Amino acid sequence: MKKMIIIIFTLVVFTTISFGTTYTIVNSGFTFSPSNLTINMGDTVNFILSSIHTAREVNQATWDANGTTSNGGFDLPNSGGTIVLNQTGTYYYVCVPHASLGMKGTITVNTATEVKQVDKTAPNNFVLMQNYPNPFNPTTTISFSLPAKSFVSLAVFNAQGKEVSMLINEELSAGYYSKKWNGMNLSSGVYYYRLEAGQFIETKKLILLK
Missing domain, CATH: 2.60.40.420 (Cupredoxins -  blue copper proteins)
Structure with missing residues (x-):
């Protein structure tokens, strides 16, 4: 019974991550x-x-x-x-x-890229890491950690504060995640990515160089 619950939970997580916005x-x-x-x-x-x-x-x-x-x-x-x-x-x-x-x-x-859960171990804190590589052209990876199941919003904004890409807008379980972003249709410049998860909000800068 416990194994069946784990399998069902895994399928639910995979389905949630795979759906588009x-x-x-x-x-x-x-x-x-x-x-x-x-x-x-x-x-x-x-x-x-x-x-x-x-x-x-x-x-x-x-x-x-x-x-x-x-x-x-x-x-x-x-x-x-x-x-x-x-x-x-x-x-x-x-x-x-x-x-x-x-x-x-x-x-x-x-190009659509799925949220990749790299480790299911629950971390101790919410953390938004610096994207890598940075500067980048045209793709970069944004990583973050969730200590508890949270509704997650990860978006990219231009220097004027206008949203240019919504990368994640869904509920995720606790764990470590990474998300690739492709800026091929945007011009070179400074952009910002913001993670919102529950009461946690953090913004970091990234640089697109073409």
Whole structure:
């Protein structure tokens, strides 16, 4: 019975770690919010829009010109819908009725990497370690420890404080973890990563050099 409980627990942890994150894009008047979103491959994006707005994928040239010609990608009707993006790259989209007003946005999809639990031994303290390598191009590893099961948020921000990537947003058991981050779609510069786990919050600096 004890062995069965351990097996079930392991499966639950693996399933929790493997699921993608769901993001929501809404409209604020004639603007998508957020208008620029960075996610991981396999994540879900839910568009919740008012009845007069749509979301159509276009190529970059059409997007730059505030045009509406579809590139054959996603095409969500009035009020929006849900998409899952399984290829890396930048997706450009517009609101068909209001593209001429500049109602448009982008979704940047990075390679998905799972949270790796490197040691199940419960540590004594919450610790966020310095990423390695640092500086880096384009990937680096962020490690941290949890002394108890916690809901964990690990996000990367640019120097202006804008979130550019949500790496973890889920409950994890006690242990030592590492997470790879790929900044291939971002420009060189100083970024910050922040770990929130229960009452523990810590931020560290990382440098992307291309």
